[in-house]
Amino acid sequence: MSLLQVNNLGKSFGGVKAVDGISFELAAGELLALIGPNGAGKSTTFNMVNGQLKADQGSILFDGEELVGRRPREIWRRGVGRTFQIAETFASLTVVENVQMALLSHDGKLFSTWRRAADYRRDDALQLLDQVGMQRQADRPCSVLAYGDVKRVELAIAMANSPKLLLMDEPTAGMAPQERNSLMALTKELVVQRGMAVLFTEHSMDVVFAYADRMIVLARGRLIAQGKPLEIRDHPKVQEVYFGSGKTFENKEAAT
Numbered sequence: 001m002s003l004l005q006v007n008n009l010g011k012s013f014g015g016v017k018a019v020d021g022i023s024f025e026l027a028a029g030e031l032l033a034l035i036g037p038n039g040a041g042k043s044t045t046f047n048m049v050n051g052q053l054k055a056d057q058g059s060i061l062f063d064g065e066e067l068v069g070r071r072p073r074e075i076w077r078r079g080v081g082r083t084f085q086i087a088e089t090f091a092s093l094t095v096v097e098n099v100q101m102a103l104l105s106h107d108g109k110l111f112s113t114w115r116r117a118a119d120y121r122r123d124d125a126l127q128l129l130d131q132v133g134m135q136r137q138a139d140r141p142c143s144v145l146a147y148g149d150v151k152r153v154e155l156a157i158a159m160a161n162s163p164k165l166l167l168m169d170e171p172t173a174g175m176a177p178q179e180r181n182s183l184m185a186l187t188k189e190l191v192v193q194r195g196m197a198v199l200f201t202e203h204s205m206d207v208v209f210a211y212a213d214r215m216i217v218l219a220r221g222r223l224i225a226q227g228k229p230l231e232i233r234d235h236p237k238v239q240e241v242y243f244g245s246g247k248t249f250e251n252k253e254a255a256t
C-alpha cells in the first residue's frame with residue numbers, strides 16, 4: 001500500500017475550484033514532483049496535505065489514516081514534515097542550535113527548556129548536520145552562511161522530526177543551478193537512505209526532470225497527467241498547457 005493516497009481531493013475559494021477532484025499516490029522512498037502553471041492548484045494541494053487548508057471533498061490517507069480534518073500539528077506529529085525558511089530571529093543562533101531547537105520542538109519541550117537549547121541533544125543535532133554535509137559549520141551563526149548552506153540546514157531541521165513524508169515547496173527557488181543540483185542530489189540521498197517520501201513543487205524543469213522519480217501535472221485545479229519524467233515530457237496535454245502545441249520543454253530551457 002502507498003504511504004500517501006489522495007483520492008478525489010477538492011477545494012474551492014468562492015467560485016474558483018482551486019483543486020478539482022485530484023487523485024494520486026506516493027510510495028515510501030519516492031520523490032514526486034507536483035508541477036503546473038501559475039494558479040494550477042499546487043500550493044492549495046500542498047496545504048491540504050499539511051492541514052493548513054481543509055479539503056471540501058475527498059480523502060488523504062497517510063499510512064492508512066485519514067488526514068482530512070486533522071490539525072497541522074497533529075499531521076506533523078504523524079510524520080508529515082515540511083521545510084521552513086529559517087526565521088530571522090533564529091538566524092543569529094548557530095547552525096547546531098537551530099537543529100537543537102527543532103529537536104526540542106519535536107520532543108515537545110520547546111517552551112520549558114528554551115534557554116538550554118545549547119545543551120540539548122547536541123550529538124543528535126550534529127549527526128543530522130552530518131547527513132546534510134554541514135557538521136563542520138555547526139558552530140557558525142546561520143546568518144553568515146551561503147544561501148545553499150542555509151537550505152541544507154533547513155533540510156536538517158526538517159529531518160529532526162524524522163518525517164516519513166517531507167513536503168518541499170519550491171525548495172530550489174532563488175538558487176544558482178549548481179546549488180540547486182547539489183540540494184536536490186542531497187534530497188535524493190536522504191530519500192534513498194531513509195526510505196522517506198518527498199512531495200515537492202518546482203518551477204525549474206531541469207530540476208524536475210533530473211531528480212523526480214515521478215511527476216503529477218496540474219492545470220486549473222485538474223490533474224492532467226502523471227508518470228515518469230520522460231512520459232510527461234512527451235505528453236501532449238502537458239505540452240499544450242505549458243507551451244501551446246508544438247513546443248517542447250527543451251525549447252523552454254534553451255530560451256531561459
Ligand SMILES: Nc1ncnc2c1ncn2[C@@H]1O[C@H](COP(=O)(O)OP(=O)(O)OP(=O)(O)O)[C@@H](O)[C@H]1O
Pocket residue numbers: 013016017018019036037038039040041042043044045
Ligand atoms: N486563499 C485563497 N483565496 C482565494 N483564492 C485562492 C486562495 N488560494 C488560492 N486561490 C486561487 O486558487 C487557484 C489555485 O491557486 P494555488 O496557489 O494553489 O496555485 P499554484 O499552482 O500554487 O500557483 P503558483 O505557481 O502561482 O504558486 C488560483 O486561481 C488562486 O487564485
